[in-house]
Amino acid sequence: MSNPLVILCPGQGAQVVGMGKAWHDASPEARAVFQAADRQLGSRLGAPLSELCFSGPPDRLNKTDVSQPAIFVASIACWKGLLAKWQFGDGEVPIAASAGLSLGEYSALVVAGAMSFEEGLELVTLRGRAMQDAAEASPGGMVALIGADEAQALAVCDKAREGDVLVCANFNAPGQIVLSGHKVACDRAATVAADMGFRATPLVVAGAFHSPLMQPAADQLSQALAKAAIRVPRAPVISNVTSQAHDSESSIRTRLVEQLTSPVRWSQSCQWLGANVKAEFHELAPGKTLAGLMRRIDKNVKVITHDEPDQA
Numbered sequence: 001m002s003n004p005l006v007i008l009c010p011g012q013g014a015q016v017v018g019m020g021k022a023w024h025d026a027s028p029e030a031r032a033v034f035q036a037a038d039r040q041l042g043s044r045l046g047a048p049l050s051e052l053c054f055s056g057p058p059d060r061l062n063k064t065d066v067s068q069p070a071i072f073v074a075s076i077a078c079w080k081g082l083l084a085k086w087q088f089g090d091g092e093v094p095i096a097a098s099a100g101l102s103l104g105e106y107s108a109l110v111v112a113g114a115m116s117f118e119e120g121l122e123l124v125t126l127r128g129r130a131m132q133d134a135a136e137a138s139p140g141g142m143v144a145l146i147g148a149d150e151a152q153a154l155a156v157c158d159k160a161r162e163g164d165v166l167v168c169a170n171f172n173a174p175g176q177i178v179l180s181g182h183k184v185a186c187d188r189a190a191t192v193a194a195d196m197g198f199r200a201t202p203l204v205v206a207g208a209f210h211s212p213l214m215q216p217a218a219d220q221l222s223q224a225l226a227k228a229a230i231r232v233p234r235a236p237v238i239s240n241v242t243s244q245a246h247d248s249e250s251s252i253r254t255r256l257v258e259q260l261t262s263p264v265r266w267s268q269s270c271q272w273l274g275a276n277v278k279a280e281f282h283e284l285a286p287g288k289t290l291a292g293l294m295r296r297i298d299k300n301v302k303v304i305t306h307d308e309p310d311q312a
Helices: 021-026 028-041 049-055 064-085 104-111 117-137 150-160 183-195 212-227 249-258 266-276 289-297
Strands: 005-009 095-100 140-146 166-173 176-182 199-202 280-283 303-305
Touching: 005 104, 005 289, 021 028, 021 049, 021 064, 028 049, 028 064, 028 117, 049 064, 064 104, 064 117, 095 104, 095 266, 104 117, 104 249, 117 212, 140 150, 140 183, 150 166, 150 176, 150 183, 166 183, 166 266, 166 289, 176 183, 176 212, 183 199, 212 249, 266 289, 280 289, 289 303
Parallel strands: 005 095, 005 280, 280 303
Antiparallel strands: 140 176, 140 199, 166 176
């Protein structure tokens, strides 16, 4: 493995019972990551994190406060397993860039050496809990719009908002935009979108992620990030907020706070990577969602997935 690499890291929604178990069983390095996470988190999630990843139950794993640290740990376990398989130590692998979808940005920062695994795990655990609390405090939802561009999605928001919160939250791929806001506004948006000729699907989520309703979580995260040990990454890490590489450790702190209330510009981030970085693209576990999105974003970019070790 001498080619430069782009590492893509999945976000919330990629969780599934059993995730990471194949890596845990096949790779001592991956197993060590799960063991370290279990020691660090103890009983904070109500059960060992590895047990929740491997055995569920699904309704607990799908809760924001569990799914976020679980996905982060599964991704880093996969990464450590890949490093061993490729016979690289930390810092030796030729990373050209890394990027992660929302929560996955933390995994991408760890991969690029901007923060330690332990620091990342503390931050994503706090983030998941704070987002769960914010969601329970203010009933919100999300709606996937299929077939709309950004201007059309903004028009749907304008027509359906009626004084409530309703914004574009995720630009996942061309023609796939997610709206977020108050539950009643999301319900109106689904009707407005259908009237405008777009397919609109309400998402099963805990709350209005990447909208102003997440401001209480952003305030909590801001305090934690101010004290976190963050370094300049050794390779470009793409910000979800700007779809450009972070340019300093202060940019990382600022953008990670903004990320909770700002849209995730994943499509634009991948377009930038495809146009500017000549490298082999790899997606960490769990799942293969980002490879699927990339086929819609830039069909010239092939993404190698690593949901299980035999795909490595």
